[in-house]
Amino acid sequence: MRIATFNVNSLRSRLPILERWLPSSGVDVLAAQETKAQDADFPLSAVEALGYTAVFRGEKSYNGVAILSKTAPDEVIHGFDEGEPVWDTRMIAARFGGLWVLNTYVPQGKEITHPDYQAKKEFLKRAAAFAERFTNEKLLWLGDLNVAPTELDVTNPKNKQDHVCFVKELRDLFAGLCAPFLTDLLRQHHPDEELYSFFDYRVKNALARNIGWRIDHMLATPPLAPLCTACWIDTEPRGWEKPSDHTPMLADFEL
Numbered sequence: 001m002r003i004a005t006f007n008v009n010s011l012r013s014r015l016p017i018l019e020r021w022l023p024s025s026g027v028d029v030l031a032a033q034e035t036k037a038q039d040a041d042f043p044l045s046a047v048e049a050l051g052y053t054a055v056f057r058g059e060k061s062y063n064g065v066a067i068l069s070k071t072a073p074d075e076v077i078h079g080f081d082e083g084e085p086v087w088d089t090r091m092i093a094a095r096f097g098g099l100w101v102l103n104t105y106v107p108q109g110k111e112i113t114h115p116d117y118q119a120k121k122e123f124l125k126r127a128a129a130f131a132e133r134f135t136n137e138k139l140l141w142l143g144d145l146n147v148a149p150t151e152l153d154v155t156n157p158k159n160k161q162d163h164v165c166f167v168k169e170l171r172d173l174f175a176g177l178c179a180p181f182l183t184d185l186l187r188q189h190h191p192d193e194e195l196y197s198f199f200d201y202r203v204k205n206a207l208a209r210n211i212g213w214r215i216d217h218m219l220a221t222p223p224l225a226p227l228c229t230a231c232w233i234d235t236e237p238r239g240w241e242k243p244s245d246h247t248p249m250l251a252d253f254e255l
Contacts (some may be wrong), residue, residue, distance in 0.1 A: 001253045003029045003101065005142040005216055007198075007246035010037040012043050013068065021051050021237050027250065028070050029096065033144045035064030042066070053071045059241035063089040065103050065143070069096065080126050087123065093130070098140040099255060101225070102131055106146045109164035117164055121173060128177035131221070138224040138255070144246065145217045147174045149184070151212035152194060165215055183225035185218040185251050186233070193235050198246050201244055205245065207238050216248055218251050227253045 004027045011032060015187045027123070030052070035042070037058045047054045057079070058064030067073065075095040079088030093102045104127050109120035124145070126151040131141045148166045151157035160166040178184070186195065196212025203211050218231060231251040238247035 001028050002026050002250060003031070003140060003142070003253065003255050004248045005031045005033070005103070005144075005218060005252040006248040007033040007105070007144040007216060007244060009034050009036070009244040009246065011034055011037055011064070013242070014029075015043060015046055015133075017237050017240060017243060018044075019050065020240065021234075025234075025248075025250070029101060030068040030248075031064045031142050032068065033064070033103065033105035034053070034062070035066050036061055037064055038067070052155055053122050055092065057088045057092060059089050063105060065090060065092045066247070067092055067094045067101060067103055071093070071096070073101075079129060083126065087126075090123070091127065091130075095170070095255075098138055099253075100134055100137065101140040102127070102139060102143075104141070104143040104145065106144065109148050109170075112162065112169075113165055114164075120164070121170065122138060124174060124177060128182075132181060136223065137221065138227075139221045140224060140251075141182065141219040142217060142249075144215060146215050147171065147173075147217075148213050148215055149174055149217075152192070153196075153212075154213045155194075155196070165213065178219060181221060182219040183222075184232040185220055185225065185228050186214070186249065188225065188228065189231045196235075197233050199238055201245050207225055207235060216246060216249050218249060224253070227255060229254055 056066035073094035077093040079086035109117040124138040150153040197216035199206035
């Protein structure tokens with residue numbers, strides 16, 4: 001089974017990218033973030049034309065999460081099922097047989113002095129708590145988590161110490177949430193490589209110069225992590241015409 005995560009930065013705008021990439025990708029399940037489409041405007045017919053079904057929840061102009069799959073999921077959860085806010089346009093979970101896929105678009109946080117930064121930390125705690133319910137089951141938490149966990153995950157880390165996606169407090173929180181039961185699949189297979197999933201539009205030739213961030217992740221529970229045979233980032237779509245500022249991350253599993 002091949003699973004991918006991709007912050008598309010507007011699904012409708014990125015349809016040409018998906019139409020070019022998905023048919024040859026071998027992806028069975030794609031978790032998309034920042035779809036930027038109300039449910040009524042979700043391009044379901046275009047997705048179905050590519051051979052996928054979709055479950056989704058979105059809003060106009062920002063946020064939005066979707067799970068595209070070759071076979072329909074057996075169960076779907078929209079948003080956190082306890083507490084407020086529900087965040088149903090930032091969190092969706094789907095079960096495929098014995099596998100849960102938890103797709104999240106974590107708030108970026110704006111600045112460490114902004115209220116959104118506190119919301120970001122709360123979101124991460126709630127997502128980790130949801131995942132922890134499945135510690136003894138196969139669950140994959142993926143998506144744009146807006147955290148670069150270590151200095152290996154961002155270009156020029158010394159210049160990013162106060163950045164809302166890299167500040168030490170956030171990294172420590174993220175590490176503490178993940179350490180007890182989640183495995184970073186990219187680092188399981190590529191422990192020491194400088195691999196990035198986000199290349200800022202504002203940085204000239206960011207992709208060619210490999211100036212980026214790894215803020216998209218795939219995290220697996222103990223029953224699932226050993227079944228992952230490969231995990232990698234496909235930077236090719238980032239170099240195509242009118243790309244997202246993110247690029248897909250993929251993983252293969254022997255389930």
